[in-house]
Amino acid sequence: MKFEAVTIKHIAQELGLSTSTVSRALRDSHEISAATKKLVLEHAKKVGFKPNRIAQSLKERKSLSIGVIVSEIANSFFSQVINGIESIAYSHGYTVIIAQSMESADRELSNLEYLTSSSIDGLIISVSAETKNYSYLKKLHERGLPIVFVDRAIDDIETHKVIADNFKGAYKATKHLIQKGYKRIAILSNNSSLSISQERLDGYRAALQEAKIPVKENLITYCDHGGMIYAEVENAMKTLLKQRIKPDAIFAGSDKITTGCLKFMKQKNIRTPADLALIGFSNTDLTELLNPPLSVIRQPAFEMGQASASLLLSLIESKKLHTKFETRIQSTELLIRKST
Amino acid sequence: MKFEAVTIKHIAQELGLSTSTVSRALRDSHEISAATKKLVLEHAKKVGFKPNRIAQSLKERKSLSIGVIVSEIANSFFSQVINGIESIAYSHGYTVIIAQSMESADRELSNLEYLTSSSIDGLIISVSAETKNYSYLKKLHERGLPIVFVDRAIDDIETHKVIADNFKGAYKATKHLIQKGYKRIAILSNNSSLSISQERLDGYRAALQEAKIPVKENLITYCDHGGMIYAEVENAMKTLLKQRIKPDAIFAGSDKITTGCLKFMKQKNIRTPADLALIGFSNTDLTELLNPPLSVIRQPAFEMGQASASLLLSLIESKKLHTKFETRIQSTELLIRKST
DNA sequence: TTTATTTACGCAATCGTTCCCGAAGTTTTA
DNA sequence: TAAAACTTCGGGAACGATTGCGTAAATAAA
Numbered sequence: 001m002k003f004e005a006v007t008i009k010h011i012a013q014e015l016g017l018s019t020s021t022v023s024r025a026l027r028d029s030h031e032i033s034a035a036t037k038k039l040v041l042e043h044a045k046k047v048g049f050k051p052n053r054i055a056q057s058l059k060e061r062k063s064l065s066i067g068v069i070v071s072e073i074a075n076s077f078f079s080q081v082i083n084g085i086e087s088i089a090y091s092h093g094y095t096v097i098i099a100q101s102m103e104s105a106d107r108e109l110s111n112l113e114y115l116t117s118s119s120i121d122g123l124i125i126s127v128s129a130e131t132k133n134y135s136y137l138k139k140l141h142e143r144g145l146p147i148v149f150v151d152r153a154i155d156d157i158e159t160h161k162v163i164a165d166n167f168k169g170a171y172k173a174t175k176h177l178i179q180k181g182y183k184r185i186a187i188l189s190n191n192s193s194l195s196i197s198q199e200r201l202d203g204y205r206a207a208l209q210e211a212k213i214p215v216k217e218n219l220i221t222y223c224d225h226g227g228m229i230y231a232e233v234e235n236a237m238k239t240l241l242k243q244r245i246k247p248d249a250i251f252a253g254s255d256k257i258t259t260g261c262l263k264f265m266k267q268k269n270i271r272t273p274a275d276l277a278l279i280g281f282s283n284t285d286l287t288e289l290l291n292p293p294l295s296v297i298r299q300p301a302f303e304m305g306q307a308s309a310s311l312l313l314s315l316i317e318s319k320k321l322h323t324k325f326e327t328r329i330q331s332t333e334l335l336i337r338k339s340t
Numbered sequence: 341m342k343f344e345a346v347t348i349k350h351i352a353q354e355l356g357l358s359t360s361t362v363s364r365a366l367r368d369s370h371e372i373s374a375a376t377k378k379l380v381l382e383h384a385k386k387v388g389f390k391p392n393r394i395a396q397s398l399k400e401r402k403s404l405s406i407g408v409i410v411s412e413i414a415n416s417f418f419s420q421v422i423n424g425i426e427s428i429a430y431s432h433g434y435t436v437i438i439a440q441s442m443e444s445a446d447r448e449l450s451n452l453e454y455l456t457s458s459s460i461d462g463l464i465i466s467v468s469a470e471t472k473n474y475s476y477l478k479k480l481h482e483r484g485l486p487i488v489f490v491d492r493a494i495d496d497i498e499t500h501k502v503i504a505d506n507f508k509g510a511y512k513a514t515k516h517l518i519q520k521g522y523k524r525i526a527i528l529s530n531n532s533s534l535s536i537s538q539e540r541l542d543g544y545r546a547a548l549q550e551a552k553i554p555v556k557e558n559l560i561t562y563c564d565h566g567g568m569i570y571a572e573v574e575n576a577m578k579t580l581l582k583q584r585i586k587p588d589a590i591f592a593g594s595d596k597i598t599t600g601c602l603k604f605m606k607q608k609n610i611r612t613p614a615d616l617a618l619i620g621f622s623n624t625d626l627t628e629l630l631n632p633p634l635s636v637i638r639q640p641a642f643e644m645g646q647a648s649a650s651l652l653l654s655l656i657e658s659k660k661l662h663t664k665f666e667t668r669i670q671s672t673e674l675l676i677r678k679s680t
Numbered sequence: 681t682t683t684a685t686t687t688a689c690g691c692a693a694t695c696g697t698t699c700c701c702g703a704a705g706t707t708t709t710a
Numbered sequence: 711t712a713a714a715a716c717t718t719c720g721g722g723a724a725c726g727a728t729t730g731c732g733t734a735a736a737t738a739a740a
Contacts, residue, residue: 005459007726018690023728033688050457054397055726058695063394073422079414086440095458098438100426117390118435119345262629284626289602291631347696358720363698371718395696398725685738694728701721708715 006047015043026051057119065095066312067115069125071103071226075255077283077301078126081150084305085124092313094121101128103228112136122146122312127154129191129226146315150308151299153195153327160311161327164299166196169332170203170251173279173297177249178211180340182277186219186240186247188233188261190226190254197222200253200281219247227256230263237264249273249340252280262290277340292338300330346387355383366391397459405435406652407455409465411443411566415595417623417641418466421490424645425464432653434461441468443568452476462486462652467494469531469566486655490648491639493535493667500651501667504639506536509672510543510591513619513637517589518551520680522617526559526580526587528573528601530566530594537562540593540621559587567596570603577604589613589680592620602630617680632678640670 008026012019017036025032025040026049032040057063068085070078082098089096097120099111108128113136115123123145125137134154141147141157153161177185187204190197201220208215221236233256240247252258258280262272270276272292279295287294307328348366352359357380365372365380366389372380397403408425410418422438429436437458439451448468453476455463463485465477474494481487481497493501517525527544530537541560548555561576573596580587592598598620602612610616612632619635627634647668 005726008728009726019727020691020729021689023726024689027728029729031688036688050453052398052726053458054394054403055695056728057394058392058398058697058725059727059729061695073413074416074419076414079419082413083440090454095437095454097435100423114430114435118393259626259629266629286599286624286626286630289599289606289630290626291629291633293631345696348698349696359697360699360721361719363696364719367698373718376718392696395725396698398695398727399697399699401725681740683738683740685736687734687736689732689734691730691732693730696725698724700723702719703721704717704719706715706717708713710711710713 005052006049007052008049011040011043011047011049014047015039062121062316063095063119064093065097065118065120066309066316067097067099067111067118067120067123067125069099069101069108069111069115069123071101071126071128072228073098073100075283076285077151077255077299080283080301081126081305081308084302084307085309086305087302088306088309088313094313101131103129103225105130105132109136112140116140116145120145122148122316124148124150124308124312126151127194129194129224129228132193146312148308148312148315150304151196155195158325160308160315160325162304162308162311163196163199163327163329164304165329165331166199167203167206169281169297169299169334170200171207172203172332172334173251173295174204174207175210176295176334176336177251177277177279177340178207178213180249180277182249182340183213184216184219184245184247185213185249185251186221187251188227188236188240188253188257188280189220189222190257191224192222194226197253204251218243223253223257223260226254227252227258227260230260233257233260234264237261247276249277249279252278252282254280255282255284258282258287258294258296259284262294266291272339279340287335288337290339295337295340296335298333298335300332304330345392346389347392348389351380351383351387351389355379402461402656403435403459404433405437405458405460406649406656407437407439407451407458407460407463407465409439409441409448409451409455409463411441411466411468412568413438413440415623416625417491417595417639420623420641421466421645421648424642424647425649426645427642428646428649428653434653441471443469443565445470445472449476452480456480456485460485462488462656464488464490464648464652466491467534469534469564469568472533486652488648488652488655490644491536495535498665500648500655500665502644502648502651503536503539503667503669504644505669505671506539507543507546509621509637509639509674510540511547512543512672512674513591513635514544514547515551516635516674516676517591517617517619517680518547518553520589520617522589522680523553524556524559524585524587525553525589525591526561527591528567528576528580528593528597528620529560529562530597531564532562534566537593544591558583563593563597563600566594567592567598567600570600573597573600574604577601587616589617589619592618592622594620595622595624598622598627598634598636599624602634606631612679619680627675628677630679635677635680636675638673638675640672644670 101108149161282296441448489501563572622636
């Protein structure tokens with residue numbers, strides 16, 4: 001089965017013109033007479049001509065498509081980021097190809113190979129929690145592939161970055177817990193090698209130090225797969241609750257970890273916030289319907305997506321080599337509800 | 341900035357061969373000697389040759405990409421469907437291009453135009469709630485574009501369809517409510533023109549009739565945008581609750597409508613299930629953490645995605661004209677929790 | 681009226697691959 | 711030993727759109 005599209009050649013033949021004339025007429029070139037232009041345009045519309053993007057790509061040596069790698073599209077934060085990216089990309093005629101790393105370094109690498117072989121013009125990536133070795137990504141960048149980091153960046157690669165104000169978000173959340181009277185605030189952080197984890201941890205530490213509360217290392221735990229695997233949240237929680245003096249509040253470092261904690265508390269019949277308060281980073285819009293309604297730090301995901309797409313397109317469309325890159329830090333929002 | 345890739349021509353020149361020989365060697369043609377093959381393959385690996393997919397697409401007249409149109413990727417059901425599609429497509433070397441209609445007929449149409457101009461080899465679509473006019477889609481199908489419907493199908497277009505057993509799902513849910521003693525079961529259906537709405541409504545009616553409960557038309561309401569706009573859920577609920585004899589149970593016809601109902605009940609301080617029971621179609625994995633944990637009908641979304649991708653690839657790769665199409669009906673799962 | 685300039689179009693190369701032919705050189709068959 | 715059949719490779723034409731260059735005809739300038 002083949003899907004026969006109408007080409008410039010067909011139009012040329014039917015109108016008794018050359019393909020170059022038709023092409024130029026369609027692109028509104030000045031060297032085509034008004035009459036011919038009208039003739040071609042009307043005929044093209046009549047037969048439903050759509051330029052073959054593949055041929056255009058080959059000729060122009062660009063694909064008009066950008067790749068996006070996120071950990072999981074089912075994650076509200078990332079689906080909102082993608083919506084932001086698409087809103088910009090589509091309006092500039094770019095296709096968005098989405099790939100999911102599922103927090104796996106292997107899958108990230110194969111996505112990377114896949115996208116580059118699809119000759120994407122640029123890449124927006126939020127690196128996976130597992131990834132330790134960035135050499136492939138770095139090589140791509142050095143070979144000239146425009147890259148923009150969103151949410152999770154790599155210090156080593158100099159390019160545009162769009163991130164939330166993780167420090168301040170974590171700081172505000174921790175401060176809120178302190179003000180509510182919680183004394184032993186534990187943190188379930190995402191993989192320690194991620195930039196966001198470090199920033200959030202720093203915010204957490206800063207708030208504690210400001211309140212003269214000592215930072216206890218045994219209240220800091222990590223979920224190396226960002227909560228993608230429930231067992232790691234479960235283990236982290238168990239370790240925390242096994243201690244002599246149990247924590248009275250939990251600060252969760254990602255969407256998945258936040259809901260994972262809640263799930264754990266439900267299963268163990270831990271009352272929230274009576275027994276244990278809970279706050280976390282989350283962009284789910286179901287958090288207020290949960291039991292109890294969750295206090296969360298919300299990131300401007302859609303806007304972050306838009307910003308990263310704009311920056312990427314500016315990289316792609318600029319001819320010269322970029323040397324100055326910006327890091328856009330967008331502010332987070334603290335939503336206080338029943339869980340704290 | 342350009343990203344210079346190594347081509348077959350480079351290899352040919354460096355090895356003193358012709359491009360045709362190199363091409364054939366890479367494709368393991370029988371008419372190339374083992375020695376030459378080895379030479380070419382080793383050199384290709386050394387210089388990191390990756391065939392240009394765009395050129396291949398142009399030559400082969402296929403893009404090795406498939407389009408997917410769903411209402412919203414943030415919707416758990418669809419993100420799971422997409423994961424299923426990707427798992428099959430990627431393993432067959434196909435790129436998946438995702439577009440969101442947001443339940444809007446206009447956006448669906450522009451997505452359609454966009455995807456076809458990207459010369460996709462096939463399309464998997466779950467039509468938007470708003471769409472009434474399928475002529476464009478039908479024309480594409482008649483012109484030979486392989487199409488598979490997932491979840492929401494159109495009777496008018498004869499092709500493969502992968503749907504959940506909506507009738508049985510709705511029947512089981514309604515029967516469950518009846519067994520629990522609910523008498524006045526209202527339904528908040530998705531747009532009435534959708535196939536799934538009709539099927540679910542039929543299941544609802546069948547269960548009531550079986551229990552000899554009269555079907556009251558004033559207990560049947562519609563959310564034309566599938567709950568995408570909260571106001572329509574709100575209105576529907578208000579209308580239902582304004583009646584002399586209020587309903588004692590709600591059956592919600594989609595993910596968004598289900599959570600929309602819960603949100604409404606929360607806002608109005610309606611206790612669930614004491615004042616009003618709630619059950620609905622949903623694939624969110626947060627439903628058990630909600631307040632109260634929601635009883636839901638869950639669809640095998642991932643498997644539905646896999647099935648539709650397999651069917652689409654078989655359509656794409658078969659040379660001859662297909663005349664026999666199948667409709668795969670996959671069974672749903674009833675998860676009973678506190679809300680009923 | 682002759683020359684210069686502009687207008688409006690066609691020819692052909694190009695992007696990177698694939699593949700139909702044709703043509704050597706080698707081996708097998710009659 | 712001559713003809714037939716392989717084997718192994720190169721030339722070159724596609725795929726569809728774009729674009730530099732060339733060139734008639736039409737117009738403007740001299």
